[in-house]
Amino acid sequence: MRRTPVGRQTRARGIPEATVARLPLYLRALTALSERSVPTVSSEELAAAAGVNSAKLRKDFSYLGSYGTRGVGYDVEYLVYQISRELGLTQDWPVVIVGIGNLGHALANYGGFASRGFRVAALLDADPNVVGSTAAGLPVRHMDELESIVAGQHVSIGVITTPPGAAQQVCDRLVEAGVTSILNFAPTVLNVPDGVDVRKVDLSIELQILAFHEQRKSGEEPEEGPIEEPPVRERTPGPVRAAAAKLRRAAGGKDTKGDSDRQAVLPA
Amino acid sequence: MRRTPVGRQTRARGIPEATVARLPLYLRALTALSERSVPTVSSEELAAAAGVNSAKLRKDFSYLGSYGTRGVGYDVEYLVYQISRELGLTQDWPVVIVGIGNLGHALANYGGFASRGFRVAALLDADPNVVGSTAAGLPVRHMDELESIVAGQHVSIGVITTPPGAAQQVCDRLVEAGVTSILNFAPTVLNVPDGVDVRKVDLSIELQILAFHEQRKSGEEPEEGPIEEPPVRERTPGPVRAAAAKLRRAAGGKDTKGDSDRQAVLPA
DNA sequence: TAGATTGTTAATCGATTAACAATC
DNA sequence: TAGATTGTTAATCGATTAACAATC
Known part of the structure; x- marks a missing residue:
């Protein structure tokens, strides 16, 4: 484990990974506000723009320091600078x-x-x-x-x-x-x-994750094959490959999806 | 909250998101094994191929069902089919x-x-x-x-x-x-x-996350500017934009990075 | 049987969230 | 002062991991 020194003044080092991954989102939203010359923003507004909830945003910012003003919000430019610096974007x-x-x-x-x-x-x-x-x-x-x-x-x-x-x-x-x-x-x-x-x-991974959820929306449970034989479980491994591959190809034809209504997210 | 029915036979529904996100990785590794005609694989081997640890892999698979054989491992073709089906890839x-x-x-x-x-x-x-x-x-x-x-x-x-x-x-x-x-x-x-x-x-987000970690590797702490004045914190928001932006541009010039040895991952 | 490896338990860790005291 | 909003606490939730009993 690499141990980074604790901040000399206020902040302790070690920003959670989940927070680091969201800083670019906040930065993007802040940059848009900056371009519109918006001077300050509340955690509620900024969170909405970044697509997260405000409690999470405030917690995230708390790892960077106290950059907001109670009762007022955050200074957009100041925060743009702080997050940029934290992410290392003030260098080339x-x-x-x-x-x-x-x-x-x-x-x-x-x-x-x-x-x-x-x-x-x-x-x-x-x-x-x-x-x-x-x-x-x-x-x-x-x-x-x-x-x-x-x-x-x-x-x-x-x-x-x-x-x-x-x-x-x-x-x-x-x-x-x-x-x-x-x-x-x-x-x-x-x-x-x-x-x-x-x-x-x-x-490819992103599409597969979407397909997983999509499959559930259309009301299909992938558990046991509804009518078709479930593929034979070969307990003794060995020359099972060909058979299993055949089963897989056969199962590929199954598709109850074409019939479902595209608009109905949760059909009965 | 959407509630999916509990599996009729064995498995309860509700595979954790983190597990779903890894299924495509396992599937890819298994497909490679399948193409090499490898009949079975242990959780240890497969985990190494997928870049995760074996405990996590076994836990992940446990959400799908009991598809392995103790003392032996997993049948590659059978597992390819099961994961494909779980992800909804047996349909078009x-x-x-x-x-x-x-x-x-x-x-x-x-x-x-x-x-x-x-x-x-x-x-x-x-x-x-x-x-x-x-x-x-x-x-x-x-x-x-x-x-x-x-x-x-x-x-x-x-x-x-x-x-x-x-x-x-x-x-x-x-x-x-x-x-x-x-x-x-x-x-x-x-x-x-x-x-x-x-x-x-x-x-852009991925690059920014990399930059964050890269900045730390080169031994730079982004906390307070080491020599330069830290940007003035304007407590009263209002016409601070121009000043803050100027500060930001000025700080952009700072770069202690060019001097560091590219090979040294953790310089003192 | 002995050796190998799964499937599961339980402990731990990290992330999320609601709530609210602090304070502008 | 009254109203607004931050920063932090504490509870909860979800994910990871080591360890090991079950069992092939």
Whole structure:
């Protein structure tokens, strides 16, 4: 366990992860208020804008310090600054994107990137046909340059948008080169040494979670197959694969969903 | 609170959200094992492949039922089927993608989409210049067709990849048309009625969370400015905006990071 | 039977929430 | 002062984890 020193003055270190994950949401809402020149905001209003409840917001802010004024609310600009600083956004974060396919392209063009301290230091790809093209005005450079770019530009954050098969290998090279934070879009579990953070963004997982809940909305219980035979449970493992796969394919045809009314969220 | 009936036979309903979110990870690891024709796997092995610890995995599986064999492990094919069914992946999920910019394009081409029951029913865009082009072999259709497509193809899942300004409006139309699950890539908080699920994928938020931890790794405490004056706390809100913004810009220049050794994860 | 591994219990930890005293 | 709203407390809830009895 890494132990960070306790704050010298007021605040104790150790902001809960759940709070850290919400700070960007608050910051976004505050930035919108700031652009509308709103001077102050209450926890109730800000919470509504960020999509959380106000008790949670106040608790979250209490980890940062006492930045509000009782009876009044929070000063928008002041809070924007405090949260930005807490998140480390008052400094510049050069980022490399590895794998310039469709997704890498999309990310390179993503506006929100530059807006908050993040700067695309380089786009990298292993494919000679891609290297030399440009994306978002930047040249795509060859993977061979990874190490020198990371070292030369002090890059500590890498984004992986390669095919899944290449992700671990790319990750290893990034870490070896000195990157200590990785945002992984490839559907792969990455193994990294201690001290390296990995976060993942996974479309497929998100869709599957939605499907889980959707299935329940349409009134379907996935427990036992309603009419069809439930797949035979093979107690003795061994040559059961083919049979099980067959069962799975057969079960794939089942679909009571097409009949249900799309509008009815909770049909009887 | 929605109350689902208790399972008729063995299992009680109500799988914890944290467990649901991990089922796709297990499924992916199991699918890889299945492709390698591995017949059985222990909780220890599977947990390692999925990047969790084995106690958690066994607890998770215990919510689904008793699908393992003591002393042996889990039958890979059988478990693939059970988890697929639990997640609702044994049925077909038509999906619409709204907003065919860089990201929408990338998603349309995403292979993992089709692999697990999800099928792109339509690509939609409001821009006449984009409508009629093709992405991933599918024609981009106009937003006007949204309602008829959702109704006609029983679409219950929508993916929003529009600019942030259009997201809520698109969301409203999707919900009105009958969509009850939304995956939102736009950096906007979406308001939806009860019964509609929203999940969000937000690059900017993920990067900010990484930056937070990265800042701590480089030994920097964001508490009080080390040398610079901490920004003046204006107690009386009002015309403080300009001053605070100025302070914020000034503080942006501060950067002790460039000096630190990229390799040293925990410098003293 | 002996060895292996699951499924479950119980303890612990972290996050959420309502309520309200403090205070502007 | 009266009204409003923060910051904090304490209760509750949900998730994680180690340990081990059950059992293949």
